[in-house]
Amino acid sequence: MKIAILGYGTVGSGVGEILTTHRNTLSVPLELVAILERKEQLHRHPLMCDNIESILCDPEIEAVVETMGGIEPAHTYILRALKAGKHVVSANKAVIARYAQEFHNCAKEHGVSFLYEASCGGGIPWLHQLHSVKRIDEIDEIEGIFNGTSNYILDHMTKESQTFQHVLRKAQELGYAEADPSADIDGMDILNKLRISIMLAFDTAVAETIPVFGIRNIQKADLLYPETADYVLKLLAVAKRSGNHYDAVVEPTLCPLSSPQSAVRDHYNLTCLHGTTIGKLCLLGQGAGKFATAHAIVQDLTDIVLGTAYDSPSFAQSLTYDGTILRSAYIIRTTLGKSQLQSILGKHLHHCDTFAAYTYAHTDVLYKAKMHQLMKEIVNADAQAFLMALAQMEE
Numbered sequence: 001m002k003i004a005i006l007g008y009g010t011v012g013s014g015v016g017e018i019l020t021t022h023r024n025t026l027s028v029p030l031e032l033v034a035i036l037e038r039k040e041q042l043h044r045h046p047l048m049c050d051n052i053e054s055i056l057c058d059p060e061i062e063a064v065v066e067t068m069g070g071i072e073p074a075h076t077y078i079l080r081a082l083k084a085g086k087h088v089v090s091a092n093k094a095v096i097a098r099y100a101q102e103f104h105n106c107a108k109e110h111g112v113s114f115l116y117e118a119s120c121g122g123g124i125p126w127l128h129q130l131h132s133v134k135r136i137d138e139i140d141e142i143e144g145i146f147n148g149t150s151n152y153i154l155d156h157m158t159k160e161s162q163t164f165q166h167v168l169r170k171a172q173e174l175g176y177a178e179a180d181p182s183a184d185i186d187g188m189d190i191l192n193k194l195r196i197s198i199m200l201a202f203d204t205a206v207a208e209t210i211p212v213f214g215i216r217n218i219q220k221a222d223l224l225y226p227e228t229a230d231y232v233l234k235l236l237a238v239a240k241r242s243g244n245h246y247d248a249v250v251e252p253t254l255c256p257l258s259s260p261q262s263a264v265r266d267h268y269n270l271t272c273l274h275g276t277t278i279g280k281l282c283l284l285g286q287g288a289g290k291f292a293t294a295h296a297i298v299q300d301l302t303d304i305v306l307g308t309a310y311d312s313p314s315f316a317q318s319l320t321y322d323g324t325i326l327r328s329a330y331i332i333r334t335t336l337g338k339s340q341l342q343s344i345l346g347k348h349l350h351h352c353d354t355f356a357a358y359t360y361a362h363t364d365v366l367y368k369a370k371m372h373q374l375m376k377e378i379v380n381a382d383a384q385a386f387l388m389a390l391a392q393m394e395e
């Protein structure tokens, strides 16, 4: 199968290298014939061009790999490639989270595949796993560490007692972070992956606003707080289905030392699901990085050649968001005093500790949505910084 790659950054060039340098170990013939890049990049590779028309109009090109990132022109190019009868494989979670249904409908209409294993969990075959489990089970919960950069930052801040900025720079040098790392740090990258995962796991379109907290304001002091000594702080994404409703959240979470999440190091991801008969299933793998992510793309290309690509999600369920399904206790770091917190958190306030210069407020079990609503009322920016869900406490 002849292939064009749109965008030759970290992941795109990883695909290019697998298709050429590792050609002998591929189980099906995959031939790279064109690369779309900006004019100033054309000197980097003999197959590069800056004209999308020459790729879309070439009848020999059967598949297009989209690794440009961002919404436009990726959205337009994906649709045009599908309409031109080409299979599309994409790693671009932002555009997929927004337009998946349109892409799937278009692919179906034109008898081609639209696949995106690399968009969630890097090299982990997570989307394949969701499809596979769904052949037998109903999936009622998904949960995991879906971002390599933020896991790398939290892990190295904890292990090496380094500052946030120092570790972020290291993650960028290693090629894990997005071009603009705020998507990694503020949880938006995870939100896109969670939306895609919900869509596939629950067979529904995901239109609702999902509460998201990132790790931008996590401080070393938070990691030293004595009450959290038996936990490891991780940035988790969770979605749970109950009947015709679902709840979802992205937030820093304290995971007990005995949990599989607490053992996830560096840029690794851990993606978990719960199905009717399979029970809990977790996959661990590299969630970011050039070759692990490129591997997932080449897997999709291989499935297309072998005719083993999975079907589109049916979007048959129309689930509605219910922010009262997921509940946790929280610890909040704030400079507000106990009485001010009492007036905001009311009966939900469990107790307050003073540690170093901060007050840490413990809440009772709260709905995620309720907590996020309360957080908006805690005006001190510090309070928003250290939101931790002690999800396991209620189990």
Ligand code: HSE
Residues within 6 Å of the ligand: 119, 121, 122, 146, 147, 148, 149, 150, 176, 177, 178, 184, 189, 287, 288, 289
């Ligand atoms: N920046 C992303 C991460 C890359 O760190 O997980 C993989 O999606």
